[in-house]
Amino acid sequence: MEYKQRKKISFIKIDRHQVIRIVSLIVFFLGWQFICMINETQELFNPKFLPAPTQVIEVAVKYIMDGTLLVHIGASVYRVLAGFFAGVVVALVLGILITKSKMFDNTISPLLNLIGPIPVYAFLPIFIIWFGIGESSKVGLIAYATFMPLLTYTIDGIRNVNPIWIRSAMSLGASERQVFIKIVLPAALPNMFTGMKVSLALTFSALVVAEMMGADKGLGFMIINARNWFKTGDIFLAIALIGILYSLFLSAIIRIEKIIFKWKKDGLDGAIE
Amino acid sequence: MEYKQRKKISFIKIDRHQVIRIVSLIVFFLGWQFICMINETQELFNPKFLPAPTQVIEVAVKYIMDGTLLVHIGASVYRVLAGFFAGVVVALVLGILITKSKMFDNTISPLLNLIGPIPVYAFLPIFIIWFGIGESSKVGLIAYATFMPLLTYTIDGIRNVNPIWIRSAMSLGASERQVFIKIVLPAALPNMFTGMKVSLALTFSALVVAEMMGADKGLGFMIINARNWFKTGDIFLAIALIGILYSLFLSAIIRIEKIIFKWKKDGLDGAIE
């Protein structure tokens, strides 16, 4: 009896948290709408600067109707996907080379440290000179922004593989290559996923910068173009879509993580009741 | 005898790595200079777009002479410092509130998740409307960019404090407040420092965006101003200075970390010889 009651309580608890989260969001949007509606009569500030959620939805509907919204989303999704994967591959390859060869590490690391901290926006002109403004150049920029932070995680992951696993594998007859593929890579993977989650924010930041380079579609382009023409409705729409895309990508990564790393244990209880 | 010999070998080893690193950098700069010099006679591409290192140095000397370089650097250092510290403080305060109160967590987290992934550049006009273009608004933007990634690390740090430490402290007579100040904070600090190192790159990215807003000095301003006029020498100089500043900040953080966390153990040897 008592046990069942306990279970019920815990069920209600989980539900309550979820409810508060959703209520919080609803209150946020209602408040925003409310302020905008008040503002329309009271003129506290220029309504151009804060379009009401309903207005943003109107813009969205308009673009859905004329079919451009899907084009914008499609272009950005393609660029982010391609750039992200390219970045991951480069980070993995460089990470392997750097951890395998001390010589390579010594040669390349000082250069990466030199170039790493430069905001992509700063070297856009030079980037355009060298790589043009084609699709591959946009993807390249996004890949670059993704790869930089990810590399550190990859190297850390590879370097911190539990040496006992390596020893175990070798005394089970694994060659150096096999150790690398069967032990080091899977062991470094969790770290790489952490790195991916961290660099995803930069991937999306880079999208906006990449779409400054002669894009004629994409969510970043939408923002830049809307900035030029001061269409705040468009800006908010693009921002919202970027937010949603980011969340979708992140939860996709987390879901993949959960599937791949189902061998991990989790959970840690509070210290005192 | 043998022991001494071993030590010598290891000494030479360390030295060699350092040498390769330095040589790599020197080769990089010499190569760059060389390409630029060849280009001057061969006209492979417009030399304006890749100024030789010597030309960048010339620009630097010019700005040092007329006194503007120090002004630019000073302005940026001030903004980065102020913004970084403000961001750290906000992340700490919010982190504490979120971990202390489940209610607060449920209210604020969905909103942060909503706003978090939006690149700062995208909402610049809205930011200006709300916070203006004064110095505090620039610092605020930098603080915002710093605080966002740091918050996750702070929350993680606080949540993952070893519960045994909390229990130990309580059974030594610590009140809840004392547990928080004397146990939870110091225990979460290493994680916060990791977060600081990660978000420093974003701090510097935000500098360039912040100095788009009505700045008349600063390294970001230098880049934006030079971009409009295609003064690649200025861009490279500003980029180099940002890189140097970033490295200085990073090594300052690492140094502070080493001092604060001297209680940590390190070192892990290779699995096989």
Place this chain on the structure above:
Amino acid sequence: MATLEVKRVFKTFEGLKSDRFYVLDDVDFKISENEFICIIGKSGCGKSTLLNLIAGFTKPDNGEILLDGKAIEGPSAEKGVVFQEHGLFPWRTVKQNVAFGLKLAKRKDADQRADYFVDLVGLTDYKDKYPSSLSGGMAQRVGIARALATDPKLLLMDEPLGALDAMTREKMRVEILDIWQKKKKTIIFVTHSVPEAVYLADRVILLKDGQVKLDQHIELKRPRQVRTEAFQNYVHELEQLLTDCDDNVFSE
């Protein structure tokens, strides 16, 4: 003056994975002042759960626990705890760890007292070292010194020697007995080593499936001789109760 009454205590956990419903199922016993109690039992029998209740980290679902006649409200400096994983604060030196409780209590003699207890566990030379540079045995001794420093009425020790190697373990047993005799504490000591319990305890309480199966006085004079028949008989009797293993099993 530290007497403890554990009165018909029940405890379970949400999401408990076990074939029985209560982790502690009507546990009831009394401990008088200055007694050395060992609690033994198989892994999962509820030893740590019981200790956590007494320490005040968790609350019983039913029943009550009284320390000197008053119900336990939560953790406090009255009840010192030594954990298996020592639980030292890694960012504090040995001495700072030991002084932690004293500083909280704003005791003026915090420094001297900390020094005294560091000396007592024989770590004078390591006073200013951080826990990361201590061996497991040393860290455990610091944990004991830290718990003793605030002069708790009751000392709760949850397998404090589990992580140590055999040699260090043996030394630590002698030291703990020594401290107990010098400082006149009431001690509850959890272990799963039967000979350890017989060697240390005035009374051994055997938990099985969350219930007190045996409450056995050990009538041996100290210092106890391991290789005596009386000693081995106690060990044998308790082990038989604990396991269904054959005779091949030997004492540890």
Place this chain on the structure above:
Amino acid sequence: MATLEVKRVFKTFEGLKSDRFYVLDDVDFKISENEFICIIGKSGCGKSTLLNLIAGFTKPDNGEILLDGKAIEGPSAEKGVVFQEHGLFPWRTVKQNVAFGLKLAKRKDADQRADYFVDLVGLTDYKDKYPSSLSGGMAQRVGIARALATDPKLLLMDEPLGALDAMTREKMRVEILDIWQKKKKTIIFVTHSVPEAVYLADRVILLKDGQVKLDQHIELKRPRQVRTEAFQNYVHELEQLLTDCDDNVFSE
């Protein structure tokens, strides 16, 4: 046929913090086929260092180690290793862990063999579980099954039972002896528990300060009875050599 010759082996480490210069200082012994050797010694005496040399993870500074007359070149499937921290691959299930070496060797019977060894250590029901859901004892048994599966001539075990609680430990000892007798292996087993060594070994090698202090045949019939005088005498003798502790120290 697995005989091992350790010939005048010296080993030290860069940056070694110790009062002696060599961690292994002229170590020399021979092991015949199908022998069960226990290596005992205090913490830091070089037990793991020796085992790592035999396993081929590290190389001696001087001297040589021959397995069936051939110098050891590096780690290989001939020399199975069981580690104290079990070293299972957490991203592989129990069966996948056991099958790892078999798959590498491209054995067609990999699946059946893995199943057989999982059964042997009594974990049939846990075949498809990941190591994170195993208890310490189970994980250790998987480690042993994994090392056995590739049928190594020589089995090296570095305190394989150190992390286990007393009950599990005792069961494991019996199981290891059982496997050794069934599978006819040469085993080198590192421990710092003297009774464990006496219980298990044909020969106990005692290391002290990097040198072989004693090489003692244990002339007891199996299954050995712990509570016999002959057994306790061996224990006593070895312990005396190992430590300077007084008589209060008891066997573990």
Place this chain on the structure above:
Amino acid sequence: KEKESQDTASKTTEGESNSANSETETKELFKIKAYGEIDPQVSAQQIIAKEMGYFEEEGLEVENILLSGPSERAALVASGDAKLSFQSTYNNISLAANGVEIALLAPLANAGGTQSVVARGDLKITSAKDLEGMKIGMTSGAGVYIAIRRMCDELGVDINKIEFVTLQAADQIAALERGDIDAMACWEPWVGKAIDNGGQLLFSGFKSNLPEKKGDVHWIDFHMTVQTTKAFYDENPEQVAAVLRALNKATTYINENRHEAAEIIAGKINLEVDECERIMGNNVYSMEFNQEFVDGTNTMANFMMETGNIDAVPDFYSYSYPEALEKVLPDLVTIEK
């Protein structure tokens, strides 16, 4: 007078285009990318010529690539990617001064009327002198500064007492709205946005609302142009001519059918038609290669050198080739080299 020249221009084009048409039947279309901006000032003719089929009539298959702003243009031209480019004279000077070999073919529009200063709505200006001590938002070194300087010279205002705040155009509107700046110096479309938001137009390059001087003025010429890389110009004279002929047709169309042109352009760049037409109303679309164009460009170049943004003023004819236009549409060229 202006109208006359336009008429002649359109006549000539008709004659020319017939011959060109017959040519295209045998020849394949010449493919080229034309870089412009999402802006009816820079790219009006380019869009119309494409949409009305003028390019095709001239044997060209043009792909219009409209960028979101001018900032990456110089890099594109310099890298050789942008062979045919529509841009302000500003970009031309900057490129020429930086040693990029280009061929300026013709002006397309004078946007001096869009270069404006807009003040906050609640700002009371009783005299131009009131601007002294005020904050004006402006992109660093922008051409509109020339108009401000002319105004200051003419009305006796000390330009050094005006505080200029570096801001990108979109951000100026926000800063003006908030009151961080008193006025903003910029161009369309932001002028219109700022006025929509309640700002007051103080003056533009062609028109002043200042108390001392109300009505038409001529404080700046700011030309939009068509340009190719020098290499393209040298290698493809026929295509250059074809481009010019098509653009001339487009110019005529824009001037004769303003509303329809605005509709076409607005559709292409996702802009309200009203807005587009208003902006186009502030531009004078003409391809006349006259002294005013040369002077306006040189004034601009001198200004750029004064502000330190270029090292030296490039010789106008080192990057301008009026002979191309003269060859196909001689009436439009009224200057001597």
